[in-house]
Amino acid sequence: MWFGAAGQTARLAVGLFLPMAACLFSGGCGRTSIPSQEASSKHTLRVALDSDIYSMDPHRLYETTTLSVIENVFETLVMQDSNLKVIPGLASHWETPDDLTWRVHLRRGVMFHNGEEMRSVDVKFSYERVLNWPESGFVNLINAVDRVDVVDDYTVDIKLSKPYGVVANLGAISIIPARYVREQGAQAFVEKPVGTGPFKFVERKPGEYIKLRAFDDYWRGRPGFDEMVFMPVPSPDRRVEMLEAGQADIAWMIPVRRDPPVNYRAYFQPALHVFYLAFDCGRMKTPYVDQPENPFRDVRVRQAFLYGIDTAGLIDAVFDGHAYQASQLVSPNIFGYSSTIKRPATDRERARELLTEAGFAGGFGVTLDMMPSRKAVGEFLQKDLARFGVRATLNLVPKEDFFKKIYSRTGDPASQNDTSMYFLGWACSSGDASEVFEYALHTFEPQRLLGVNNGTGYSNKEVDRLVEESLSTFDSKERLKLLQDAMILVMRDLPWVPLYIWEDVYGVSNAISYTPRLDDHILGFDARPRS
Numbered sequence: 104m105w106f107g108a109a110g111q112t113a114r115l116a117v118g119l120f121l122p123m124a125a126c127l128f129s130g131g132c133g134r135t136s137i138p139s140q141e142a143s144s145k146h147t148l149r150v151a152l153d154s155d156i157y158s159m160d161p162h163r164l165y166e167t168t169t170l171s172v173i174e175n176v177f178e179t180l181v182m183q184d185s186n187l188k189v190i191p192g193l194a195s196h197w198e199t200p201d202d203l204t205w206r207v208h209l210r211r212g213v214m215f216h217n218g219e220e221m222r223s224v225d226v227k228f229s230y231e232r233v234l235n236w237p238e239s240g241f242v243n244l245i246n247a248v249d250r251v252d253v254v255d256d257y258t259v260d261i262k263l264s265k266p267y268g269v270v271a272n273l274g275a276i277s278i279i280p281a282r283y284v285r286e287q288g289a290q291a292f293v294e295k296p297v298g299t300g301p302f303k304f305v306e307r308k309p310g311e312y313i314k315l316r317a318f319d320d321y322w323r324g325r326p327g328f329d330e331m332v333f334m335p336v337p338s339p340d341r342r343v344e345m346l347e348a349g350q351a352d353i354a355w356m357i358p359v360r361r362d363p364p365v366n367y368r369a370y371f372q373p374a375l376h377v378f379y380l381a382f383d384c385g386r387m388k389t390p391y392v393d394q395p396e397n398p399f400r401d402v403r404v405r406q407a408f409l410y411g412i413d414t415a416g417l418i419d420a421v422f423d424g425h426a427y428q429a430s431q432l433v434s435p436n437i438f439g440y441s442s443t444i445k446r447p448a449t450d451r452e453r454a455r456e457l458l459t460e461a462g463f464a465g466g467f468g469v470t471l472d473m474m475p476s477r478k479a480v481g482e483f484l485q486k487d488l489a490r491f492g493v494r495a496t497l498n499l500v501p502k503e504d505f506f507k508k509i510y511s512r513t514g515d516p517a518s519q520n521d522t523s524m525y526f527l528g529w530a531c532s533s534g535d536a537s538e539v540f541e542y543a544l545h546t547f548e549p550q551r552l553l554g555v556n557n558g559t560g561y562s563n564k565e566v567d568r569l570v571e572e573s574l575s576t577f578d579s580k581e582r583l584k585l586l587q588d589a590m591i592l593v594m595r596d597l598p599w600v601p602l603y604i605w606e607d608v609y610g611v612s613n614a615i616s617y618t619p620r621l622d623d624h625i626l627g628f629d630a631r632p633r634s
Contacts, residue, residue, distance in 0.1 A: 146632050147330040148615070150625055151342040151354040153476050154502055155310055155335035160293045161277035162233050164506060165240035165542075167376070167530055171355075171625045172313055172333050173277065176216075177298035180207055180226070181274025185620040185629070187534040189271050193221065193278055193299065205261040205273060206254070214320045215280045216303045223259045227251040228281035230261070237549055243542045244272040244533075246552035247574065266575040268582060271533040301326045301628040310335060315627070327631035337476055346610040353617060353625060354610040359423050370609040370619050375437065375530035377429045378480070379599040380408060380471075381509075383523045385560015391470035391523035393494075394463070399523070403461040405597035410447055411454030411491040412484065414602050421479050425608060429601035431590050432529065432539055436621075439536025439586030444594055446601075454491040466492025472508060473526040475499045481526065495524075509558045520558050528605075532622045536586045540570040544593055561598035 156169040161177040163169075182192035191197075194207045213221040230251045233239045247267035252260040267273060278299065284292045296304045301323065302315035315331040334351070336342045339358045345351035346367040357369070382399035383389040389397040398404045418426040430446040433439055458466060473481050481497045488495045500508055508521045531538040545554035546562040553567075566589050573585035593599075609619045617630040 146328050147332055148328040148353070148627050148630055149345075149351045150331070150333045150627075151336045151345050151351040152333055152625075153335070153337060153339070153342075153356045154474065156313065156333075157502060157506065158293065159296045159304065159307060159313075160289075161279065161296070161298070162229075162236065162239045162241055165244075166506070167532075167623050168502075170532070171623070173296075173298075174300070174624050175302045175315055175331060175627050176296060176300045176304050177277035177279065178300050179275050179277055180209075181270060183271060183532075183534075183622070185618065187271075187532070187621055189274075192274065193226075194274065202266045203249075203263045205263065207259050207261060207274075209257040209259070210322060211257055213299050213322045215283070215299055216297045216318055217280065217283055219280050219282065221278060221280070221299055222256045223253040225278055225281045226259050227253055228284070229276055229278045232279070232284075233276055234552075237552075237555065240556070241276055242552050243555055244275050244538075246541065248273070266577070268574055268577050269533060269535050269537055271535065272538070275533070302331050305330075323628070326628050328627060331627040343610065346612060349612070349614075351610075352612040352615050353630070355607070355623065355625065356605075357608050357610045359425050359608055364610065366614075367610045367612050370607070370611060371425065372607045372609075372619060372621070373427065373434065373436070374605050374607045375434050375532065375622060376528040377432055377434055377530075377601050377604050378526065378528040379429070379432065379601045380412075380484075381525050381527065381559050381599045382408075382597075383520070383560060384598050385562070386519065389523040390521070391472075391498075393468040397523075398461065398463055398467050398469075401461040402595075402597060403457040404463065405600060407454040407457040407461075407491065408488075408493075408600045409597060410450045410457065411488070411493075412600070412602065413449045413487055414446070415449070417480065417483050417487070418603055420483055422603075422605065425606040426603045427606065429604050431594055432544075432599055432601055433531055433536045433590070434604050436534075437531045437536050438534055438583065439590060441587040441590050443587075444591060451491045458492055463492070466494060468494040468496065469524050470498050470522075471495045471524050471526060472498045472500055472505065472522045474502055474505050477526060484526070510556055519560075522558065525558065530622065532624070536590065537570060537573055540566070540586070540589055540593075541574070544598065545570055559598040561596065563592060563596055566592050566596075 152168055154168055156172050157164040157166055161173045179192050180194040182190050184190050193210055193213060195210045197207045200206055215221060233241050247263045247265050249262045249264040254260055280297055283297050301318055301321045303318050305314040305316050307313045313333040317326045317329050319325055342354040343357050346354050347365045349366060382405055384399045386397055414428045418424060428446055431444045471481060478499060485495045485497055509525050511521045529539050541553060542556045544561060546567050547554040547557045549555055569585050569589040573582050576582045611617050614633055615630050616633050
């Protein structure tokens with residue numbers, strides 16, 4: 104459950120995951136209403152984030168902090184409520200005339216921020232932009248899409264190359280105005296983005312703030328705040344100070360305080376994010392290891408990390424106990440989680456034995472790439488890894504460079520990522536484990552738009568088969584088994600070693616009404632001033 108700081112029970116968002124068979128094929132699901140919000144106040148909603156966004160391009164990077172901002176400006180055909188239940192967005196309803204067609208009916212009268220009405224040509228343009236941009240972080244979501252046909256001004260047929268079972272993915276592309284982007288050009292669009300969301304873009308100063316303004320003609324009604332400002336604030340303690348001083352209304356990832364909150368209330372919830380160490384397990388030689396051969400190609404080395412890292416100690420030292428040991432690569436409330444997978448107890452002697460068996464009795468040195476906001480975790484890992492023979496050098500890389508580094512592999516199969524080991528978190532915002540498999544653990548096949556964010560070089564053809572079969576299977580029990588079987592295989596191979604699932608700690612000003620979402624996307628339309 105979620106608990107407020109004073110012990111008041113709040114609502115726990117339990118994910119509801121609807122494969123296409125349950126939602127896409129049923130007319131009733133496609134007509135669920137979204138409540139309007141009539142309240143209006145001349146206030147600014149101020150949000151303190153742990154880091155800056157990557158880009159204002161809604162098709163660039165599928166990353167939680169970035170999504171928290173862009174989803175206030177841009178919208179998709181299908182949305183998810185705070186519990187991750189699929190609901191209509193810019194699509195009023197849909198049906199499937201056959202297994203390879205998703206017919207989408209658009210809402211009429213939806214306006215872009217520049218005054219144009221959203222129509223089918225904009226949907227076609229938006230999907231084609233992602234499909235034709237291999238570096239888009241969203242291309243994996245629609246790798247089953249072959250083309251988009253305009254039926255009329257308010258109807259499109261999204262033609263599939265194969266049956267596909269996750270409607271949350273199919274409908275997750277932000278719709279942008281085709282004529283505006285063509286006339287202004289891609290760079291001008293990123294500098295002055297235009298969407299259909301409840302807030303319009305005003306200004307961004309990287310590292311300082313992103314300012315948004317309420318959109319008067321928003322189709323669900325005007326938001327409850329006139330302005331919304333996102334502020335990257337790397338220091339957790341500073342984020343708390345801003346809440347206490349009335350300089351922030353919502354702060355994400357704040358430290359747990361033993362004293363009662365001042366001017367704010369705290370929310371605690373198990374997050375979707377699983378944080379992990381990922382290894383270059385594909386190349387014979389890896390660039391940031393002090394050995395002539397790549398130790399991570401040997402599964403025993405990867406197993407040594409699983410046994411050797413004291414995740415319980417990490418959780419106590421860095422998170423004051425407010426996190427959970429991870430047994431696999433998704434959290435328990437994700438479709439595809441397997442309760443049969445258990446995390447072994449920490450055993451450094453076993454870790455040293457595994458390194459010795461693999462031919463690294465003296466250990467080895469390696470560079471650990473991570474973002475600066477995770478420095479405390481890195482410092483703990485650095486000391487912990489040394490206890491079983493791994494000498495880690497921390498390399499703190501700003502977000503805008505970090506993702507380029509770990510995903511520097513391009514459509515050229517000969518290209519490689521610029522890392523040997525990195526630390527990152529993954530949240531399946533769709534509520535479905537196929538997301539992490541398609542994006543990051545499927546064999547790198549850019550021509551099929553699969554594994555495009557595979558930062559490890561991992562490849563297991565049986566995992567690929569199970570994942571691909573799950574995507575075209577509409578029976579939920581069959582899909583679940585396929586995904587669980589894939590998870591079991593991946594946890595045997597260990598291209599990633601999962602460490603912990605954090606507990607989200609939000610601070611929310613007593614002056615506003617707001618309840619955090621399960622996916623950690625902070626949407627200003629959900630907030631209202633308290634009278």
